[in-house]
Amino acid sequence: MYEIRIHSRGGQGGVTAARLLATAALHDGNNATACPFYGAERRGAPVVSFVRIDECPIKIYSQIRTPDMVVILDESVIDTVDVLQGLKKGGRVFINSPRTRGFAGFTTYATDLTGIALREDLVVAGSPILNTPVLGALAKIGIVSAGSVTTAIRGMFTDERNARVAQEAYAETKL
Amino acid sequence: MPAGCTAAFQGIYPKTAFSVPVVNIAFGAAAACASGISSLYKAAGKKTRVIVYAGDGGTLDIGLQAMSGAFERGTDFLYICYDNEAYGNTGMQRSSATPLGAKTTTTPGGKPEGKKDIDAIIAAHRPPYQATACASYPQDLFRKVEKALTFRGPSFIHVLSPCPPGWRYSAEKTVEIGKLAVKSGTWVLYEREHGKLTISPPSKAAMKQPVPIEEYLSLQGRFKGIDADTVVHLKEEIAGQHRELTSRETKP
Amino acid sequence: MKKIATGNKAIAEAVRQVRPDVVAAYPITPQSEIVETIADFVAGGQLESQFIPVESEHSAMAACIGASIAGGRTFTATSSQGLLYMHEMTNWAAGARLPVVMANVNRALAPGWNIWAEHTDAIQERDTGWLQVWVATVQEAYDTILMAFRIAEHNRVLLPVMVNLDGFTLSHIMQPLDTVEPGDFIPPIHLPDIVNPKNPVGYGALTGPADYFRFRWEIERSMRDAGAVITETQKEFAKRFGRTYGFTEDYRCEDADVVVISLGTLGKEAEVAIDNLRSEGIRAGSMRLRWFRPFPQLDLAGKEVVVIDRNYSFGFGGVIAHSIRSKNLVPVFSVIAGLGGQEVTYDDIADFVRNRHSGEEFWFGVNDRV
Numbered sequence: 001m002y003e004i005r006i007h008s009r010g011g012q013g014g015v016t017a018a019r020l021l022a023t024a025a026l027h028d029g030n031n032a033t034a035c036p037f038y039g040a041e042r043r044g045a046p047v048v049s050f051v052r053i054d055e056c057p058i059k060i061y062s063q064i065r066t067p068d069m070v071v072i073l074d075e076s077v078i079d080t081v082d083v084l085q086g087l088k089k090g091g092r093v094f095i096n097s098p099r100t101r102g103f104a105g106f107t108t109y110a111t112d113l114t115g116i117a118l119r120e121d122l123v124v125a126g127s128p129i130l131n132t133p134v135l136g137a138l139a140k141i142g143i144v145s146a147g148s149v150t151t152a153i154r155g156m157f158t159d160e161r162n163a164r165v166a167q168e169a170y171a172e173t174k175l
Numbered sequence: 176m177p178a179g180c181t182a183a184f185q186g187i188y189p190k191t192a193f194s195v196p197v198v199n200i201a202f203g204a205a206a207a208c209a210s211g212i213s214s215l216y217k218a219a220g221k222k223t224r225v226i227v228y229a230g231d232g233g234t235l236d237i238g239l240q241a242m243s244g245a246f247e248r249g250t251d252f253l254y255i256c257y258d259n260e261a262y263g264n265t266g267m268q269r270s271s272a273t274p275l276g277a278k279t280t281t282t283p284g285g286k287p288e289g290k291k292d293i294d295a296i297i298a299a300h301r302p303p304y305q306a307t308a309c310a311s312y313p314q315d316l317f318r319k320v321e322k323a324l325t326f327r328g329p330s331f332i333h334v335l336s337p338c339p340p341g342w343r344y345s346a347e348k349t350v351e352i353g354k355l356a357v358k359s360g361t362w363v364l365y366e367r368e369h370g371k372l373t374i375s376p377p378s379k380a381a382m383k384q385p386v387p388i389e390e391y392l393s394l395q396g397r398f399k400g401i402d403a404d405t406v407v408h409l410k411e412e413i414a415g416q417h418r419e420l421t422s423r424e425t426k427p
Numbered sequence: 428m429k430k431i432a433t434g435n436k437a438i439a440e441a442v443r444q445v446r447p448d449v450v451a452a453y454p455i456t457p458q459s460e461i462v463e464t465i466a467d468f469v470a471g472g473q474l475e476s477q478f479i480p481v482e483s484e485h486s487a488m489a490a491c492i493g494a495s496i497a498g499g500r501t502f503t504a505t506s507s508q509g510l511l512y513m514h515e516m517t518n519w520a521a522g523a524r525l526p527v528v529m530a531n532v533n534r535a536l537a538p539g540w541n542i543w544a545e546h547t548d549a550i551q552e553r554d555t556g557w558l559q560v561w562v563a564t565v566q567e568a569y570d571t572i573l574m575a576f577r578i579a580e581h582n583r584v585l586l587p588v589m590v591n592l593d594g595f596t597l598s599h600i601m602q603p604l605d606t607v608e609p610g611d612f613i614p615p616i617h618l619p620d621i622v623n624p625k626n627p628v629g630y631g632a633l634t635g636p637a638d639y640f641r642f643r644w645e646i647e648r649s650m651r652d653a654g655a656v657i658t659e660t661q662k663e664f665a666k667r668f669g670r671t672y673g674f675t676e677d678y679r680c681e682d683a684d685v686v687v688i689s690l691g692t693l694g695k696e697a698e699v700a701i702d703n704l705r706s707e708g709i710r711a712g713s714m715r716l717r718w719f720r721p722f723p724q725l726d727l728a729g730k731e732v733v734v735i736d737r738n739y740s741f742g743f744g745g746v747i748a749h750s751i752r753s754k755n756l757v758p759v760f761s762v763i764a765g766l767g768g769q770e771v772t773y774d775d776i777a778d779f780v781r782n783r784h785s786g787e788e789f790w791f792g793v794n795d796r797v
Contacts, residue, residue, distance in 0.1 A: 018601070019431060019601050022431055022601055023431045026431060026603055031603065032431070032603070033600055033601060033602050034431070034600070034601040035596075035599060035600040035601065036599060038457075038542070038595055038599070058602075059695040059696060059698050059699050060695075060696060060699055060772075060773060061593075061596050061597075061600065061692040061693075061695065061696050062696060062770055062771065062772040062773070063770060065772075125343075125345070126345055178508070178540070182540060183540075188539055199537070199538060199539070199540065201508060201512075201537065202483075202508065202512075203483055203512065232454075236482035236483065237453070237482055237483040239482070262454045264456070265454040265455060265456050265459045266454070266456075266459050266460075266463070268454040268459060268462070268463065268480070269480055271482065280459070280463040280466065281454070281462065281463055281466040281478075281480050282466070282470075282480075283466060283467055283470040283471075284470045
């Protein structure tokens with residue numbers, strides 16, 4: 001089983017990112033579950049979503065304690081949240097950032113998802129859409145296949161820019 | 176404080192955001208609970224003021240029975256209703272305070288019914304004091320709260336509370352939108368002391384020279400796509416309310 | 428197109444396919460998504476239903492009772508405080524023999540406000556005459572709603588049915604969902620004795636001591652018949668749609684020395700614990716109780732029993748533990764865990780089994796490690 005924890009802020013689409021990721025994994029022929037963790041906070045507060053991907057049926061509902069991968073959609077949550085908590089030895093980090101980032105001891109991938117979204121003017125209520133481009137980055141890293149990402153995105157969004165930003169993120173993500 | 180937005184941002188155990196004692200109570204029970212506290216303090220001769228702080232859902236809908244009962248019995252308390260015109264805490268479902276034509280998660284096509292006139296319902300209970308206020312006019316609100324607390328018996332303050340995620344606008348426009356509600360005449364600021372009605376200055380000005388309601392509606396995503404007929408109905412509703420208030424206004 | 432859905436969305440979709448005449452509901456976290464989705468279906472024309480946005484849960488059930496006694500198919504959804512507020516009327520719905528179907532998203536009771544999973548809300552409805560079932564996956568939530576309407580409206584039952592799902596843990600998790608074409612699996616509603624001005628009858632009026640008890644017996648009689656109707660319905664569902672459900676979901680119980688009994692998602696998490704225990708040489712099994720009313724006859728012969736109660740009856744004990752003690756006349760190790768959304772992992776469940784003390788009660792997080 002592969003466990004991914006996604007960190008974002010309320011209103012940025014972290015929950016949808018989890019949903020898209022799980023859907024793409026289903027299209028790859030795997031099992032997948034996605035779950036946001038709701039605390040008492042609402043908009044703007046840090047939000048965590050969990051995705052589990054496995055060949056076998058997934059029976060675990062409790063929170064992911066030792067993720068294989070951590071995805072950070074909003075760099076600023078690092079100030080208040082221990083984003084690396086429990087990350088397995090040899091685990092990987094993906095961060096939405098225009099700069100090269102490193103987290104000691106973990107392979108880190110950084111792609112400027114915000115920049116990609118802004119280039120395509122994919123902005124809703126003042127926030128750039130991050131949940132579709134991040135799928136492209138995760139496909140490049142090998143979590144899900146690029147084809148399944150496109151299928152999942154097109155199954156949810158009619159605006160073709162969403163599939164495009166995923167493709168751009170795929171291209172820009174350096175392994 | 177019943178269930179609602181404020182109960183949520185009160186914070187989570189073991190901390191509280193408020194420096195006054197807050198009794199949390201079931202959604203529909205606020206005014207009844209207040210009756211109990213007030214009754215005890217009265218018997219004990221205590222001067223502690225009892226204030227209910229509830230949203231529109233907890234007041235106009237599920238809390239209506241308890242509030243009517245408390246007012247009818249002349250309970251000594253202040254009831255403040257902060258009105259963001261929907262069930263905000265659960266994700267913006269319609270309440271009876273939702274205005275005609277507004278989109279909510281349970282009225283995706285726009286609410287077919289008009290806004291329930293809770294102020295008229297309260298007025299029918301003949302309380303010593305009632306008022307309307309708006310978050311964009313804080314000084315007016317403070318003055319009305321202070322005045323309400325000078326009365327014995329039930330008083331009611333109905334505060335319009337613009338809500339960025341619920342009304343679908345960008346947060347920095349909150350003050351502007353509250354002001355437009357008043358300036359367009361959609362929300363009328365007034366107070367009633369022992370039945371004597373005084374319309375507050377911003378609303379007097381708005382009645383003389385209202386800003387077109389379209390300016391107020393167009394800033395809010397919840398009114399996007401509202402059809403012309405509905406806007407006409409809204410205008411008629413407002414005009415009717417103004418006629419009613421002006422006719423009852425106590426002339427100097 | 429592979430579909431993924433939350434528990435709430437799956438229920439809303441099943442309800443859409445069942446085509447209720449009236450849906451009367453009031454918002455409460457974590458149920459709101461069910462009602463919003465149904466409102467969307469109605470507004471978008473995908474469901475021809477009267478949606479009544481009532482002013483409280485007491486009114487929601489009262490409205491369902493009205494619609495049902497007028498001959499309509501009805502549905503509502505609620506949680507915790509809402510279910511409590513409905514309690515006078517849930518009693519009424521069962522007493523009036525009306526096949527209302529409800530989705531209850533299990534949530535802990537206030538005070539203090541707690542929006543996370545706990546079963547006490549529905550457990551407190553156990554005496555009302557409602558049929559009660561607990562689901563543990565999104566797929567099961569969808570399938571069980573379909574079955575619930577057929578069971579409720581069956582002429583040998585005519586009792587309301589409550590489908591329970593864990594708040595947030597199941598209501599908000601996204602899992603794969605296969606929808607079906609129900610066809611005539613749920614026949615058109617045809618209730619006897621609905622309001623008819625041509626044949627005027629009074630419903631539920633004053634009933635004296637010489638007669639009242641007979642009505643109570645009739646409810647129980649139907650509750651007993653419901654067992655057979657549930658079995659038949661689940662068989663028919665399996666035949667048509669290929670998924671099999673029982674009164675329990677048993678995992679590795681046949682040769683088990685010790686069985687863990689629980690309700691809802693804990694029952695799936697328990698299966699992971701079972702596998703870990705088995706690899707340690709402990710022959711454990713998981714029996715996830717689905718139907719709680721009517722309470723089924725469980726086969727626990729020769730097995731040690733660990734019961735996890737996500738509920739409590741103060742001054743008495745965990746309700747499931749006591750139910751099994753009295754129905755099966757076996758001692759149990761009673762674990763009280765998961766209250767207010769308390770996190771319970773497969774490791775914790777395995778510990779409950781490893782450290783079991785038959786006959787005792789263990790409050791997870793309160794009592795010291797056993």
